[in-house]
Amino acid sequence: MSDTEISQHQAQLNLNISKLIENKNRDSSKIYAKTTEKIALRLRDKDLLSKAFLQQGKLFYKQQKDDVALIFFNKIDSLYQIEKVITEDYIMTKIYRAEISKFRLTMPGVLKAKDYILEAINLAEETNDEKLINLTKYRLGEWHGFMSQARDTKEHLDTARIYVNKVLEYYQKEKNYKFIANVYYTLASIDASSKDYKAAEINYKKRLEVIKKSNDSVKISEAYYGLGSVFRRFNQPDKGLKYLDSAAAIFKTHGFSTDDRRKNLYKDYAYLYELKNDYKNAFVNMQKAFVFKDSIFKEENSKNAIELDAKYQAAKKEREIILLKSQKKLSEEQKTNQRNLYLGGLGLTTIAGLFFFVLFQNRQKTTKKLKELDDFKSKLFANISHEFRTPLTLISGPIDKRLNSSNLTEEDRTDFEMIQRNSDRLLNLVDQLLDLSKLEAGHLKLKVSQGDLSVLLKSMASSFQHQATQKHINYTINIDELNNVWFDKDVIEKTVINLLSNAFKYAPENSAINFNALVLDDTLQLQVENKGNLLTKKQVDNIFNRFYQADENTEGVGIGLSLVKEIVNLSYGEITVENTSNKTILFKVYLPILKSQFKPSDFADAFTNPPMIKQKEDTIKVEKAAVKEVIDENRPILLIVDDHEDIRIFVKSVFKDSYQVVEASNGEIGVEKAIALVPDIIISDVMMPKLNGFQLSEILKQDERTSHIPIILLTAKTEDTDTFKGLETGADDYITKPFKTKALEIRVKNLINSRLKLRERYSQELVLKPTEIAINSFDAQFLEKLNIVIDENITEPTFSAADFSKALGMSRMQLHRKLKALTGLSATEFVRSQRLKLAADLLKKSDANVSEIGYSVGFNDHSYFAKCFKEMYGCTPTEFISKQ
Template sequence: MKYRILTLFLLLSFIFYGQDQKKLDSLNQLVQQSKIDENWNALSEIYYSQAKSFYETEDYALALPLLLKIDSLSTTFGIKNSTSVLSILKRAEISKLTFTKESSQVSYSLGKQALKQAEEINSQEIIHSIYVKLADYCQLTKRYDEAKLYVDKGLKYYIDKNNGDEDKISRLYLIESAYYLEQNNPEKGEESRYKAVLYLEGKGNDLAMAKAKYYYGHYLRYDKKEYKKALIFLEDSKKLFQKTNNIEGDVFHRCLRDLAICYDALGNYKNSSNYYKDAYKLKIELNKKANRTVSRNLETQYETEKKKREIELLKSKNEIVEQQKKNQRNILLSAVGFTSITGLFLFFMFRNRQKTNTKLKELDDFKSKLFANISHEFRTPLTLISGPIDKRLHTLDLSEEDKNDFEMIQRNSNRLLNLVDQLLDLSKLESGHLKLKVAEGNLSVLLKSMASAFQHKALQKQIDYSINIEEIDKVWFDKDVIEKTVINLLSNAFKYTPEKGNIKYFAAVIGNKLELYVENDSNVLTKEQINNIFNRFYQADENTEGVGIGLSLVKEIVNLSYGSITVDNTSANTIVFKVYLPILKSQFKPEDLTETSIEIPVIEQKEFIVEKEKEQQPAIDENLPILLVVDDSEDIRAFIKSAFKNNYQVVEASDGEIGVEKAIALVPDIIVSDVMMPKLNGFQLSETLKKDERTCHIPIILLTAKTEDADRFIGLETGADDYITKPFKIKALETRVKNLISSRLKLRERYSQELILKPTDITISNFDAQFLEKVNTVIDKNIAEPSFSAEDFSKAVGMSRMQLHRKLKALTGLSATEFVRSQRLKLAADLLKKSDANVSEIGYAVGFNDHSYFAKCFKEMYGCSPSEFISKL
């Protein structure tokens, strides 16, 4: 008895007060005691309480192992009680979260298992609760008749009970509506949805009513196009959501979106725009929830570190006080040692002050480092670092593909490291800790090695990159200063130089000083821009990448090196930076010098040669799906291509305009596109392709590093199928591409099974429906013509033969020729069932002028000859 009371107390403590460490320790002790006592029922209840707590906070990865332990205990020891049944239901709900065909089937199987156990323990409340769940699972797995049985049982029980089960009753009415709509009975479907609204009248359950009115309003808007009537219910739903302060969920977001669509259809564009904006803002907030958790963790970490240092400071101050008391006692004990004791006291006080200052400095350094690390944009570099590393973690041998990946990692990690180094260098400059390390060496080799690092970028942008570096040996310089100066100036030049532009890099010794000269094509700078260009975080063009500290760093380290830097426009409409640095030993202070000479490996001249890339027209492999990657970053395209090239035919496009051209010409199976691109951005590309009959069926995934509301609102209604925010994991992209391809294949299977295509019976876009209607018309008109070829078919539809082939392949899995033959054979089979004509006559009627060829094709499709087919009827 005592043990049961302790168990109950600890479980209630766990549920109502959370999972702090002491209570977790107590629960662990209770788990161990239950195992020792072999009290498996108590152990199951403990596991279920923990799992339920994790489930309610959406920590499903932590809840699922506990639920599986309960299942193992139930199976091993024959435990059948409410805990074991509810545990199975929780697993079913977790499985349903992904809403895939496979996961819905798992939920259905688990629901049936839970129902069997609930019937064995004869718990009517649990049995009918399972009826509601099973009705939902049956709907997801297309078992509409079975779902209706559970709906009827559940409604009778809960309506008769009349005890606060409005949520379940409302849900059952909604599932009943889905059943009637599937049975092509829209009147009954509408009636069921309205029943939910009527039932909830006067019940006081505002949240359930808000959902019921939304679903009824959505039906009126989406299925019946009765926008005015839909507005009444949608507006009521919105007000009820606001009244219950439940305005952060997905249903409320969909309610706002439906309101926007209704107002748009009725011509009230002002209200439509406002609701679109509200819906978009709410969508952003839902996406930011996870990010807020990360931010809170970061703030907590900072506050923890801050408190630790405050404690250390307080401890230091206490040490000072204690030392003062000790010195005072010593003064009272001996007048003879007064002078020495006073000196000792002053020494300790000075030392402790130094300690306090050190702690304060550490706190300041920590804060500066923390906010420097989180205040700048590292999305794209992090994508190109984390992606290849994750992909290559378990690879032992370095193949050519691995080499390309690691080279990509190196380039982008260097870029990220350069940003961090700049922040640290600026911090050192401000604190006076950055010192020169001047040594003797061959400066021209260093300058040439840095010049070669930009050859890849020159090749990418087809820039005429000329290098003129004199031989400069046995001079004195700081290697770090030279590297930072040259790399930042060349990076700036390549950033602002347009494609097929010019960059000149010149270095020579003039008057006992090094002159570095970087000139590039660019827009002419105004006087204000020239005056501010070396200011920290200043950027002349807000649309370019960068954090605005590179030129500021160059200015400060050049000044530290006793040099100077200037910038100006030229008469040839170019921008030129000139840097002058000392190179003689006598021009530096003694403390700037180091005895170690600078050694730089000699590089071959061929590293400076830039060869133009030749774009090759991709050869299409019909056995692989075509993936079109549209991104202005060559590294991003190469990274995605390396991940998909074994299972997809990958085609690349360097900007949105080329992407649209290739999409129309090739009709790929899926498109992955960046958002920020020249000429056409990702939103414009998506909108263009989704409005084109030839490409409207293609799934589009947009990659974006932009998170501002204004930027993302533009693409809300462009028709993109998915969004992925940088930095992204390649596995996540692979999974989403696979899922979108799979969904299209399922749609293709549905089309291919239809005897006669009926686009109005299948959920597709308006453009696909129009296309299929056109195809039906062309086939009906020409199916009896033996000479009707794929070429004639494409002309009649208004597409090229390749476009028609790719479009039909995507929708039905058949080429144009195979599709025409398939439709002829389907019509022939239908005529064999219904007509009294002989086989030859039917063959001629559907366009086959060769009887043996007709019989052969028919047997290939149906597994028997036409005569055998008739005999089986």
């Protein structure tokens, strides 16, 4: 035997010993594994070295020292990068990484664990090793079982059962009793999670029968432990204790599989003794469990230990009372000592109680203060945003108006476009600050819905084509088909826009930028790659920090990338950045796209509309003297309500040629002018003194005189809740500042046109149909009331427009404006048209002559009746009868 062969034999022997004692004496096991590593390094035996690294990583993992374990797993990765040979050790590092990631107990960690397992499955399938393929698929089944505790319980449990049953067939064929036992354990856990404890007991017993054939003492003890645990759930403490005793005996001889198992054994002992009302033993075992606590179970163990101690002390006290009653004589000294002891204990307990109470109160005050500060900060950012948006409107609005002009010089156009770009940039910064403040305050929530994501990505990516042309950049876009996937549109937009903006900002001219959107393992992967100065390690570590600046001579990163990282984390995703071998900078974003990957509260339909602000039944006192405004009947009236004079001047300048513009400086004056003048349309700000825009809209939409008037709300608030609130009050449109003047003009025009179409509908109807003509329920009520008044008075020749307005409780001018808006007719014209429509109906159905019908519908003059009839129908009443 050569020296090399002897050394290899020694290394393998040390490795085998390490594995043999890994559960009983981990420190010694580490020494043997380390010896294997040293020999393998001396021999330059990469296969043996990989096995030594895996054994050491596994030992630290079992001690819950994940950071040290990962160092050894990384070393195996380095060996793989050198040899590029897929080994079992390399696949196992993926499995252990998955376990470490999973037990971070965060959703991104659990989802990352699945990624590692899927990588392991792909690697195993490349090797075509059936054993590794089944092992990795078994781990995927375990992952679904674990995931069932967080969401979609039944779906994940069913998937876990499918995977586990598949691998069971393979292990039974191979007679691999160790893994058959593992499979039965997992099935039992699935049954227990499904609350099918009888099935769980059967699978635990199958596990015990199978594991006994493997002669693996630790696994046998695990099987006994599992049965003890399940009988606790059955409320059968005696049977449970029997199995736990068997498990404890073997654990004592051969060691525990993990430190966590030792703690859980004592906890289950405590629970079983508690079921037997043996609080003393329950408390003792919970104390033992407490010794082996970790950070995850610290709070739970402490709470349970305190509860058991209280029960034990209570039971003990009861027994002492019985004993005292049975003793007839007690010395006075004993009584005094007991009283003093009791008072001393009570005093100590009171002091301790006061201490903890004061501590608790201070914590509550601190928490409340921090919450108040967070709320104040969020409110401050919202108000700052509003204050910025108003001057931005006054900057971008006139600029936009000038850019639409055809008589600009090229130099002026260039200057205006530069101002517009920087105005947009400032607005974007304001929005980013607001988003970050909402994230920190916990007010930013996901609104996930199903849709075609590829269309959204293509539209956003293609919007940068112009910049690419300007900088002569080779810009490539590659987007997979992403139909019917689940995503938050706002998160996708902010992520893609920020990353592409960043890429185009730093990419030099005549370089390249690549944007890819791929689906890998039920996860969306967005990639943005660009040429540029490669990042240092320090820059990579800090690039997602707000306003990070490497030194005073370099440009900072601002807040865009920080915002992207925050919203990606909110979406259970991950973002990375790296320098590639092609000397490019590559950003990668991983986001979930399956419904099962989100919480029920994350979906858009989970958000109910916020409650509408209920305005107190304050009656707005309208001055009897009508507002002195000159009304031109030939032009529609536009009412602008805003406390900012410059905004009113700007909006007025946009509409002054087409509309008669009336202004109001606050919500209260706006309501008064709307009721007095009944304008054709209202444009109102939201944040105003006395009455805000929401209250103005609600009051006017619930008043018969003004319910038909279309209202557009302007606001600097961008939250969906504010939009919902505005629309709930009856507002017809909601526009955020700063706005494009063209967009505002189009929306005003569309709302006016929609009213004109209703007039056309009315003019074609023989009888008035309120439910088809009305815009809202208040308009419908008004038209119903109008019909009743017409039906009761139409045949009265003396029924005038003044009588009509009085019957409806309006002034003549208000009725005139309301009817003009809904029907296109004045009050007099409306009454006359209704009489003529009734006359036409009577001419068709009645045998009465023309004069009688004219008198019956309120016309005293036969020739006037004939003239009006001809104007409306194009023929005389006599000709109308002959046509019929």
